[in-house]
Amino acid sequence: MTETLHNPVLPGPGQDTEKKLKATRDAYGEALLELGKKRSDIVALDADLSGSTKTCKFAKAFPDRFFNMGIAEQDMIGTAAGLALTGKVPFASTFAVFETGRAWDQIRLTVCYSNTNVKLVATHGGITVGEDGASHQALEDIALMRALPNMNVIVPADAAETTSVINAIADYKGPVYVRLGRAKIPYVMPDDYKFTLGKAFVFHIGKDANIIAAGIMVDIAKKAAEILSKEGIDTGVINMSTIKPLDEETVLSAAGSSGFIVTAEEHSIIGGLGGAVCELLSERCPVRVKRVGMKDIFGCSGSPDELLKYHGITVENLIKEVKTSLKK
Amino acid sequence: MSVIAKGKTRDIRELKNIAGNVRINILHMLTKAGSGHTGGSLSAVDVAVAIYFSKMAFDPKNPLWEKRDRFIMSKGHAAPLIYAIMAEAGYFPKETIETLRKIESPLQGHPCCRTLPGIEVSTGSLGQGLSVANGMALGLKLDDNPARVYCIMGDGEIQEGQIWEAAMTAAHYKIDNICGVVDNNGLQIDGPVEKVMGIEPIHDKWASFGWHVIDIDGHNMEEILAALNESESVKGKPSVIIANTTKGKGVSFFENKVEYHGVAPSQEEFEKAVKEINND
Numbered sequence A: 001m002t003e004t005l006h007n008p009v010l011p012g013p014g015q016d017t018e019k020k021l022k023a024t025r026d027a028y029g030e031a032l033l034e035l036g037k038k039r040s041d042i043v044a045l046d047a048d049l050s051g052s053t054k055t056c057k058f059a060k061a062f063p064d065r066f067f068n069m070g071i072a073e074q075d076m077i078g079t080a081a082g083l084a085l086t087g088k089v090p091f092a093s094t095f096a097v098f099e100t101g102r103a104w105d106q107i108r109l110t111v112c113y114s115n116t117n118v119k120l121v122a123t124h125g126g127i128t129v130g131e132d133g134a135s136h137q138a139l140e141d142i143a144l145m146r147a148l149p150n151m152n153v154i155v156p157a158d159a160a161e162t163t164s165v166i167n168a169i170a171d172y173k174g175p176v177y178v179r180l181g182r183a184k185i186p187y188v189m190p191d192d193y194k195f196t197l198g199k200a201f202v203f204h205i206g207k208d209a210n211i212i213a214a215g216i217m218v219d220i221a222k223k224a225a226e227i228l229s230k231e232g233i234d235t236g237v238i239n240m241s242t243i244k245p246l247d248e249e250t251v252l253s254a255a256g257s258s259g260f261i262v263t264a265e266e267h268s269i270i271g272g273l274g275g276a277v278c279e280l281l282s283e284r285c286p287v288r289v290k291r292v293g294m295k296d297i298f299g300c301s302g303s304p305d306e307l308l309k310y311h312g313i314t315v316e317n318l319i320k321e322v323k324t325s326l327k328k
Numbered sequence B: 001m002s003v004i005a006k007g008k009t010r011d012i013r014e015l016k017n018i019a020g021n022v023r024i025n026i027l028h029m030l031t032k033a034g035s036g037h038t039g040g041s042l043s044a045v046d047v048a049v050a051i052y053f054s055k056m057a058f059d060p061k062n063p064l065w066e067k068r069d070r071f072i073m074s075k076g077h078a079a080p081l082i083y084a085i086m087a088e089a090g091y092f093p094k095e096t097i098e099t100l101r102k103i104e105s106p107l108q109g110h111p112c113c114r115t116l117p118g119i120e121v122s123t124g125s126l127g128q129g130l131s132v133a134n135g136m137a138l139g140l141k142l143d144d145n146p147a148r149v150y151c152i153m154g155d156g157e158i159q160e161g162q163i164w165e166a167a168m169t170a171a172h173y174k175i176d177n178i179c180g181v182v183d184n185n186g187l188q189i190d191g192p193v194e195k196v197m198g199i200e201p202i203h204d205k206w207a208s209f210g211w212h213v214i215d216i217d218g219h220n221m222e223e224i225l226a227a228l229n230e231s232e233s234v235k236g237k238p239s240v241i242i243a244n245t246t247k248g249k250g251v252s253f254f255e256n257k258v259e260y261h262g263v264a265p266s267q268e269e270f271e272k273a274v275k276e277i278n279n280d
C-alpha cells in the first residue's frame, strides 16, 4: 500500500524526492518523544492505533506515562481530561474520524466546557488516508472541532511545521485539536519558519486572487499560484495553519487586495477553512469566495493521489477554479 | 498549608444532622429555582455526606489544594446535592444556593468547574465522570499523591457504554485510589431501570470487570462508613459501592416516584417536606 502522494503533491520529476518527503504523523511521533524527554508532565494516550499515530515512540520510551486505552475513544478523552486536571499535559491520539466523531460529546463537556489542558492530536485526516475508504477518511473533523468554544484548531502544512506546532501547543494552556495526515508529503514552509498559534503564514499576497490553504493544500496552492502568476494572474498563497482562532487580519488584507478569495482544504467545503473564511468575509469584507475541497460527499477507496484527482483537489483544478471565478 | 476544615467527622449523629440540613437545602434551592432534579439529589445524600464529611480531605478556602481528595458527581443532574454539601462545607455563603439555575449564577443547572471552584470537572452529559476520575487517579499516582478520587454514578447512567470502558480501564491500570458509587435507586426518567434497560446483575457486572464490589443500604450511615473504609483498604484493584437507595429519600411523597425525577417542589410541598425531615 502506497503511503506517498505521487501526483500532484510530490515534487516534479528530477527532484530529490525521498529526502523532501515526510508524513506529519511521523514528525508528531518524534516531536512528542523529544517533549517527553524534556518534560515529565507530558503524558500520552492512544486507542489501539499507536503504531499508526506514532505515539508508539513515546510509549516505548516512557511506558509509565503512556496509557493505551484500548478501542475506547470516549474513555480516552475523559481520562485525558482527568490527567489534565492533575496538572499533566496529555496528548490523546487516534484517527481523526474516531477522535472527533466518536468522542465529540466527551470533548465538548470534559475538554472544552471544562477548559482542560488536553491536546487532541489526530492523524489520518482527509481523503489521503486512501485505500481504507470513507469510513476512515475524516472530512468533517475541522467543522466538528471548530464549533466548540475554547477549542483551537490547527492543520500543519508539512512535517517541519508539525514539529513546531507540537512544541507550541505543549506550552499553551487549553484545548487544542491538531489534524495530521497519513501520507508522506513535501516540505513547503521556509527553513526559518516558526509556528505561532493564530498567525497565518503569507507566502505572497496577490492582486488578482489569493488562495487561503491549509494542510496538504498549501503545497498544491503554491504550485497553482506559480503557474497562474506566470500567466499574468497575480495569485497569492496563505498557509492558514491555525483555522481557529482565524487570523482575521490576514484574511481581510488578502480579500482587500484581490477582492476574490479561494479557499483550499482536504475537508468538506462545509464548516472547515472555507466556512470560516466565508463567515468572516461576509460580515467584514464581502467579496466572492470559491471554496475548493470535498463537495459535501464522502470519500472512497483508492490511492491518495487517485483520490485527490478524482475529487478535483489538484493543481490543475485549482488553476481552473481561479480562472473561471475571475471571469465571472 | 491547608487543613481540612470539616472533614473526618466520624460521629454518626452529626453526619445524620448534616444529611438533614443538606436535604432541606436541596429542597430549598430547587423550590427557589422552580426546576431541577429532586429525586436523584435526595437519594444520594447520605453517601455523599459521608464521603465529604467523614472521608475527604479538602479546603473550602483553597479548592485547588493539591492534596485534596477529589469528588466527581458523574450524574450531574444531582447538582443540588453537591451544591448543598459545598454550602454546608463553607465553599460559598449559604445564600448563594438561592441563585441556582439563575442567570450568571456559579450554580449552573449542572455542575460547571469554570464557574464554581471545588467542582472538579463539568458534568451533565451522563456516563463521563468515571473516565475523568480514572484520569485524575492516574495523574495522582504519577505524582505519588496519596489523594483518593470518589465518583457517584446513577443506576440508569451505567447503561452508558463509556462507563464500562472506564470500568475496564480502572481494573486494567489497577487504579485502587478510586472509589465508585452507584446510586442504585431503581429509577430513571422513563420508569424503573429494570424495565427501561435492565442492568442487573449489577454486582456481578462490576465484579467481572475486575472491581471490588461492596453492596450496602445507601441510607444506613454505619454501612456507608464501613464500605468507604473497606474501599480504602482494597489494594491493586478499584472498588465500587452499590448503594441501594430510594429515589426521593427523606420526603414520603417524593419517594419512589418516577415523576419527581426532574420536578422541583412547590412552596407547599417544600414546607411539608421540611416538617417531615425535621421530625425524622
Ligand SMILES: Cc1ncc(C[n+]2csc(CCOP(=O)(O)OP(=O)(O)O)c2C)c(N)n1
Binding pocket: B039, B040, B041, B043, B075, B077, B124, B125, B126, B127, B153, B154, B155, B156, B157, B158, B183, B185, B187, B188, B189, B247, B261
Ligand atoms: C448522555 C445523557 N443522556 C440523557 C440525559 C438525560 N437524563 C438526565 S437524568 C437521566 C436519568 C438518569 O437516571 P439515573 O442515572 O438512574 O439517575 P437518578 O435516578 O439517580 O436520578 C437522563 C436520561 C443526560 N443527562 N445525559
Ligand SMILES: [Mg+2]
Binding pocket: B154, B155, B156, B183, B184, B185, B186, B187, B188, B193
Ligand atoms: Mg436511578
